[in-house]
Amino acid sequence: xxxxxxRGGVHPPSQKHLSADRSIEVLPLPPRLxxxxxxHAGAPALPVVTVGxxxxxxxLLAREHGVTSAPLHAPSSGTVTAIGxxxxxxxxxxxxxxxxxxxxxxxxxxxxxxxxDPFSRTPEEVARQVGAAGIVGMGGANxxxxxxxxxxxxxxxxxxxVNGAECEPYVTCDDRLMRERATEIVDGAAIMxxxxxxxxxxxxxxxxxxxxxxxxxxxxxxxxxxxxxxxPSRYPAGSAKQLIQLxxxxxxxxxxxxxxxxxxxxxxxxxxSVHRALRYGQPLISRIVTVSGGxxxxxxxxxxxxxxxxxDLLNYCGGVSKDCxxxxxGGPMMGQPLPGVEVPVIKGTNGILALTAAEAGEAxxxxxxxxxxxxxxxxxxxxxxxxxxxxxxxEDWSGIQALGLSDCMSCGSCAYVCPSHIPLPxxxxxxxxxxxxxxxxxRKSAHIxxxxxxxxxxxxxxxxxxxxxxxxxxxxxxxxxxxMEEED
Amino acid sequence: MNINxxxxxxxxxxxxxxxxxxxxxxxxxxxxxxxxxxLFGWPAVNLxxxxxxxxxxCEAGCLWLAGRSVRLGLMDGTALLTGVLLALSxxxxxxxxxxxxxxxxxxxVGKQVFGxxxxxxxxxxxxxxxxxxxxxxxEMTTWLEPHPWLSGSAPGFLEGLLITFGxxxxxxxxxxxxxxxxxxxxLVMNHALSQILPEHYHTGFAAIGWTGGSLGETSAILxxxxxxxxxxxxxxxxxxxxAMLGAVLVLASGFHWLNAERFADPVLHVLSGxxxxxxxxxxxxxxxxxxxxxxxxxxxxGCGALVYIIRTWGGYPEGVAFAxxxxxxxxxxxxxxxxxxxxxxxxxxxxxxxxxxxxxAAMGRDxxxxxx
Numbered sequence: 030x031x032x033x034x035x036r037g038g039v040h041p042p043s044q045k046h047l048s049a050d051r052s053i054e055v056l057p058l059p060p061r062l063x064x065x066x067x068x069h070a071g072a073p074a075l076p077v078v079t080v081g082x083x084x085x086x087x088x089l090l091a092r093e094h095g096v097t098s099a100p101l102h103a104p105s106s107g108t109v110t111a112i113g114x115x116x117x118x119x120x121x122x123x124x125x126x127x128x129x130x131x132x133x134x135x136x137x138x139x140x141x142x143x144x145x146d147p148f149s150r151t152p153e154e155v156a157r158q159v160g161a162a163g164i165v166g167m168g169g170a171n172x173x174x175x176x177x178x179x180x181x182x183x184x185x186x187x188x189x190x191v192n193g194a195e196c197e198p199y200v201t202c203d204d205r206l207m208r209e210r211a212t213e214i215v216d217g218a219a220i221m222x223x224x225x226x227x228x229x230x231x232x233x234x235x236x237x238x239x240x241x242x243x244x245x246x247x248x249x250x251x252x253x254x255x256x257x258x259x260x261p262s263r264y265p266a267g268s269a270k271q272l273i274q275l276x277x278x279x280x281x282x283x284x285x286x287x288x289x290x291x292x293x294x295x296x297x298x299x300x301x302s303v304h305r306a307l308r309y310g311q312p313l314i315s316r317i318v319t320v321s322g323g324x325x326x327x328x329x330x331x332x333x334x335x336x337x338x339x340x341d342l343l344n345y346c347g348g349v350s351k352d353c354x355x356x357x358x359g360g361p362m363m364g365q366p367l368p369g370v371e372v373p374v375i376k377g378t379n380g381i382l383a384l385t386a387a388e389a390g391e392a393x394x395x396x397x398x399x400x401x402x403x404x405x406x407x408x409x410x411x412x413x414x415x416x417x418x419x420x421x422x423x424e425d426w427s428g429i430q431a432l433g434l435s436d437c438m439s440c441g442s443c444a445y446v447c448p449s450h451i452p453l454p455x456x457x458x459x460x461x462x463x464x465x466x467x468x469x470x471x472r473k474s475a476h477i478x479x480x481x482x483x484x485x486x487x488x489x490x491x492x493x494x495x496x497x498x499x500x501x502x503x504x505x506x507x508x509x510x511x512x513m514e515e516e517d
Numbered sequence: 518m519n520i521n522x523x524x525x526x527x528x529x530x531x532x533x534x535x536x537x538x539x540x541x542x543x544x545x546x547x548x549x550x551x552x553x554x555x556l557f558g559w560p561a562v563n564l565x566x567x568x569x570x571x572x573x574x575c576e577a578g579c580l581w582l583a584g585r586s587v588r589l590g591l592m593d594g595t596a597l598l599t600g601v602l603l604a605l606s607x608x609x610x611x612x613x614x615x616x617x618x619x620x621x622x623x624x625x626v627g628k629q630v631f632g633x634x635x636x637x638x639x640x641x642x643x644x645x646x647x648x649x650x651x652x653x654x655x656e657m658t659t660w661l662e663p664h665p666w667l668s669g670s671a672p673g674f675l676e677g678l679l680i681t682f683g684x685x686x687x688x689x690x691x692x693x694x695x696x697x698x699x700x701x702x703x704l705v706m707n708h709a710l711s712q713i714l715p716e717h718y719h720t721g722f723a724a725i726g727w728t729g730g731s732l733g734e735t736s737a738i739l740x741x742x743x744x745x746x747x748x749x750x751x752x753x754x755x756x757x758x759x760a761m762l763g764a765v766l767v768l769a770s771g772f773h774w775l776n777a778e779r780f781a782d783p784v785l786h787v788l789s790g791x792x793x794x795x796x797x798x799x800x801x802x803x804x805x806x807x808x809x810x811x812x813x814x815x816x817x818x819g820c821g822a823l824v825y826i827i828r829t830w831g832g833y834p835e836g837v838a839f840a841x842x843x844x845x846x847x848x849x850x851x852x853x854x855x856x857x858x859x860x861x862x863x864x865x866x867x868x869x870x871x872x873x874x875x876x877x878a879a880m881g882r883d884x885x886x887x888x889x
Contacts, residue, residue, distance in 0.1 A: 036860070041529050120525070198529065270860065279875060283861035283868040291876045361528040382528075389532025396593060397635035399535055402808035406754075409857040415808060433859050433866070441527030448533045449635075455525040 197360025559677025605733025744797025758818025
């Protein structure tokens with residue numbers, strides 16, 4: 030198949046060699062797990078357990094709330110000891126409502142019937158089952174997978190793209206998953222094809238993972254619907270929009286949906302979870318996490334129960350050395366800086382990285398922009414990052430929207446190449462925050478205006494009613510007067 | 518353990534910096550600078566030093582006045598580069614105050630009044646050169662034949678000081694016009710190029726720079742080598758140099774083909790004056806050129822076309838400085854109209870719908886050739 034290309038992008042050193050040759054190891058069960066209620070795009074889940082309740086592994090802890098949401102299940106058996114606030118995996122370090130589970134080490138599963146053959150079920154049932162298993166996009170977007178599946182089927186998607194590009198440096202969890210569990214991923218992809226009623230799947234992998242490409246090719250050689258593609262390695266090839274463009278030459282319309290192109294992108298980890306859910310009835314309660322970086326003694330790929338703390342993972346990998354300058358969840362290009370090591374792994378966590386100052390590129394403070402245009406060359410969305418940041422600095426909010434801020438996906442390519450070391454994505458995040466605030470204010474004032482108008486209308490109606498009543502009284506009085514006159 | 522200063526993604530960088538970039542450009546200029554010094558001796562050294570010192574002092578003074586870090590401002594290397602580029606474009610035996618006035622003008626009026634590094638509209642060195650050329654035409658057009666170091670005709674150290682800082686008249690015998698200036702004067706007198714060129718112009722000498730001219734512009738080969746090295750190191754992109762040289766080549770070839778007696782051949786144009794230096798080192802100044810690829814190509818073509826027009830029909834024999842400054846003024850306009858097309862949008866910025874045909878074509882073709 031002929032590949033197309035996408036604009037811009039960068040070639041950061043992949044650093045995958047640090048952990049790529051380490052087989053997936055199971056993290057010893059931590060004594061306590063912290064499960065935030067919000068670990069997906071959409072509304073937070075609603076707890077269905079109470080403090081003190083004993084739960085089995087895989088038992089429902091919290092149910093979804095609304096259409097775009099996802100349920101949570103117990104990653105291990107044990108006792109719910111608290112439902113309260115705990116530090117969220119976010120740079121702010123703000124607390125989020127979290128279920129705390131003390132594990133008993135028995136790992137006994139909740140009792141359930143073995144699920145029926147997924148191909149004997151209707152596409153709707155399969156999508157519903159994916160939703161009930163709490164599966165979200167595991168590449169980091171965290172969008173509920175069932176919503177994507179059912180919407181895509183309605184939109185007439187003809188191709189499922191199984192995303193194994195893994196373009197973020199350091200991260201090797203998808204690489205290991207593809208090497209070690211290729212058959213399971215291919216089965217998950219087949220189930221998703223059934224849910225989509227789509228004729229084919231493309232499995233896209235960057236060419237810096239030849240072993241994964243080979244493993245996936247071996248696993249799907251008996252399924253003519255599936256094609257494994259080796260992509261040239263260039264960040265951000267694993268971004269859904271760029272991946273769609275690479276494979277089809279089509280661009281998701283600005284403000285539109287990816288499915289408008291007829292392609293739907295799902296991460297390999299998601300496909301694997303779909304296999305676990307539909308074949309064994311197991312909900313999403315664990316995932317593969319890469320622990321890596323120059324400040325980690327022994328980088329590894331770990332299978333981790335959701336809710337394990339970063340410190341549990343780091344300790345298992347020999348701890349963090351003193352020269353750690355940046356602790357991240359996710360890859361270095363788009364990852365979140367963590368407020369500390371006491372932060373739980375969530376469904377979208379693909380890596381815990383401890384980087385040294387040299388790795389994090391902290392060479393210099395920002396200096397003035399020299400308009401070199403490298404950010405323009407690097408931007409995969411065709412935007413003008415230098416102009417956007419200029420607008421953000423001068424707080425020109427309408428100007429920044431006109432320049433297409435909403436198209437920016439914060440991939441960080443612009444800042445990666447900026448010789449002036451300007452933190453461009455931070456300006457964009459700042460502008461987004463301000464614009465969101467503005468929209469909230471506008472909604473609020475519109476709401477107030479509406480209430481005022483209603484109040485005035487109510488008053489006017491009351492006035493009118495009063496006037497009418499007075500007129501009626503007047504008329505009645507007159508009537509009476511006439512009658513009295515007549516009686517006289 | 519020092520966990521996380523406030524810093525957002527990305528947590529990686531390609532390691533480049535403004536000072537490294539300027540350092541590369543300076544290094545690429547070094548052969549041309551050394552050659553100019555060898556060719557024109559001590560006066561050239563004096564002029565270079567005066568220009569550089571004035572540029573750095575003015576930069577430091579302005580930064581101090583503006584309350585910015587003088588050290589960081591000087592460290593970025595932009596003022597040093599401006600000084601070198603200006604000195605390279607001056608007549609090598611010009612008096613010291615030409616370098617001093619030019620350097621001061623470049624930094625203060627050309628750069629710092631706009632707000633310093635990154636804010637200036639015009640290339641500071643070229644703005645200063647234009648100012649000097651307009652204000653001091655005699656000093657700025659007194660060229661001399663090469664006086665290579667250690668040759669009998671080279672001035673000694675003291676003599677050099679006298680030429681730069683004193684009032685020594687440069688003997689008439691050693692001066693001469695550049696080939697562009699000479700050709701222009703002769704053409705005005707209706708002499709044909711076939712009469713003018715042979716005794717004054719030799720392609721080989723022009724290429725290696727064995728000729729009269731500005732301090733660092735004479736050797737097209739050395740400048741070209743420096744430029745190619747910058748391209749190889751990815752300090753500059755090819756868009757502007759190729760567009761600028763290409764425009765001159767195309768125009769010069771066309772007119773030379775029409776009338777070889779009136780219009781000089783393209784090789785002469787490319788090897789003479791400041792064109793090579795302009796194409797690789799001056800027009801590529803990131804601050805004053807457009808930011809997008811398309812914009813840079815348009816900018817380069819504009820610079821090249823203006824150089825040719827000014828050289829051929831303008832009032833001055835050489836036009837690189839004027840051309841670059843004029844195109845600098847057009848840069849905001851070019852940037853406004855020539856933007857890259859954003860992903861998922863049309864050129865006019867509207868959302869770009871996908872036709873059903875394109876959607877199914879993509880599927881059909883891919884499915885048809887879907888071999889593993």
